[in-house]
Amino acid sequence: MIEATDLTKTFGRTRAVDEVTLSTGPGVIGLLGPNGAGKTTLLRMAATVLAPDSGELRLLGLDPTRAPERVEIRRRLGYLPQSPGLYPGFTPYDMVDYVAVLKEHTDRAWRQQEARRVLEAVELSDVMHKKIRSLSGGMKQRVALACAMVGDPDLLVLDEPANGLDPDQRLRLRSLLSTSATVLMSTHNISEVSALCQRVYVMFDGRITFTGSPADLAGLAVGRVWEDERQDPDAIRSWLTSTGTYRHLGHPPNGAQVVDPTLDDGYLLLARKEHT
Amino acid sequence: MAAWWWPTMRSISWVPLAGVSAFLGVLALWLNSWHEDLVGMAAGAVAAAVVAGLHDPAAALLSAMPTSAAVRRARRLALIVPVAFAVWIATADGPVLGLLVLAAVGVAVSVRAGVPLGAAVPVVWVIFAWAADINWELR
Numbered sequence: 001m002i003e004a005t006d007l008t009k010t011f012g013r014t015r016a017v018d019e020v021t022l023s024t025g026p027g028v029i030g031l032l033g034p035n036g037a038g039k040t041t042l043l044r045m046a047a048t049v050l051a052p053d054s055g056e057l058r059l060l061g062l063d064p065t066r067a068p069e070r071v072e073i074r075r076r077l078g079y080l081p082q083s084p085g086l087y088p089g090f091t092p093y094d095m096v097d098y099v100a101v102l103k104e105h106t107d108r109a110w111r112q113q114e115a116r117r118v119l120e121a122v123e124l125s126d127v128m129h130k131k132i133r134s135l136s137g138g139m140k141q142r143v144a145l146a147c148a149m150v151g152d153p154d155l156l157v158l159d160e161p162a163n164g165l166d167p168d169q170r171l172r173l174r175s176l177l178s179t180s181a182t183v184l185m186s187t188h189n190i191s192e193v194s195a196l197c198q199r200v201y202v203m204f205d206g207r208i209t210f211t212g213s214p215a216d217l218a219g220l221a222v223g224r225v226w227e228d229e230r231q232d233p234d235a236i237r238s239w240l241t242s243t244g245t246y247r248h249l250g251h252p253p254n255g256a257q258v259v260d261p262t263l264d265d266g267y268l269l270l271a272r273k274e275h276t
Numbered sequence: 277m278a279a280w281w282w283p284t285m286r287s288i289s290w291v292p293l294a295g296v297s298a299f300l301g302v303l304a305l306w307l308n309s310w311h312e313d314l315v316g317m318a319a320g321a322v323a324a325a326v327v328a329g330l331h332d333p334a335a336a337l338l339s340a341m342p343t344s345a346a347v348r349r350a351r352r353l354a355l356i357v358p359v360a361f362a363v364w365i366a367t368a369d370g371p372v373l374g375l376l377v378l379a380a381v382g383v384a385v386s387v388r389a390g391v392p393l394g395a396a397v398p399v400v401w402v403i404f405a406w407a408a409d410i411n412w413e414l415r
């Protein structure tokens with residue numbers, strides 16, 4: 001579905017994406033990394049919005065640098081940007097219908113049916129005829145998500161789709177995405193990754209530094225996490241947990257109570273390694 | 277009728293053009309004749325309002341559509357430009373070609389540098405022409 005080889009994108013002196021190579025098949029693929037790691041730039045390239053400076057990219061078996069193939073990719077692609085603007089005077093129904101028009105769906109009856117389907121999927125049926133300006137932030141995010149889902153695309157590129165969603169809506173999002181063909185999504189929410197993604201890419205400074213399953217990422221911290229009553233100054237990272245004990249990352253001292261690592265532990269360890 | 281025209285019409289921010297139209301309408305009622313400098317200023321304002329109509333708050337969400345940004349922009353212009361010309365003829369009634377060139381330059385700049393800068397270009401140009409005492413149409 002997505003094949004990228006040595007993909008590079010530079011803005012001025014900054015290499016936002018630096019020789020990234022990745023290959024994904026169907027399923028949900030998570031992109032993790034700190035702010036400024038290059039996730040959004042990579043997603044914009046995967047959504048055909050931004051052309052790479054160098055490297056090779058194929059989406060759905062097609063070459064996005066060729067105009068006719070790019071149009072074909074866009075017919076089969078759904079994209080949710082990080083800050084999706086909407087028309088405040090439109091209703092969710094109008095917005096989705098307009099997106100269907102721009103996706104070249106000329107059959108009005110089909111568009112009506114599709115607008116109702118996607119708005120129902122994101123649980124906005126009851127407000128579909130209210131003005132967008134009157135909706136909450138989470139509802140607006142769901143309108144944008146519904147727009148990305150028009151036509152049941154083969155590839156969904158989602159930049160922080162859970163932004164502004166409450167826990168209940170996040171759960172709904174998970175079940176929605178788990179039925180989609182191929183999803184490439186960036187997120188800061190590690191629990192989202194562990195619940196949804198079959199594969200995870202971790203980016204630091206424009207480079208992919210980890211590829212594997214969520215279990216593989218957590219596995220990086222096996223034997224490197226321990227809990228104690230006191231803070232350990234030798235630990236790489238320490239934080240107080242809700243149980244009142246300290247959780248430590250690093251090389252456990254003799255006799256330490258080593259615990260099973262979580263995905264957060266694996267990610268934090270990787271982040272620490274990248275910054276030293 | 278094509279499916280795009282009504283949602284495109286609704287997605288356009290008509291406020292700048294409506295504001296300029298109202299102002300020029302009041303001026304037209306008030307003035308017996310338009311001084312050439314005033315015609316230039318009016319042309320800058322109308323051209324800027326045309327460019328401002330290209331502002332699309334949903335541009336990021338629509339950036340990966342099979343209907344390209346260029347086509348969406350052309351559709352917007354197809355709806356805005358006739359209205360702007362109607363306003364122009366009904367009020368200042370100045371040279372249409374001059375207005376068209378000003379708007380075209382503004383649109384071209386907006387494509388490269390964004391709508392705010394593109395909308396500023398016609399205004400800056402007529403102010404410059406007035407300050408430098410040259411004809412705004414370069415006649």
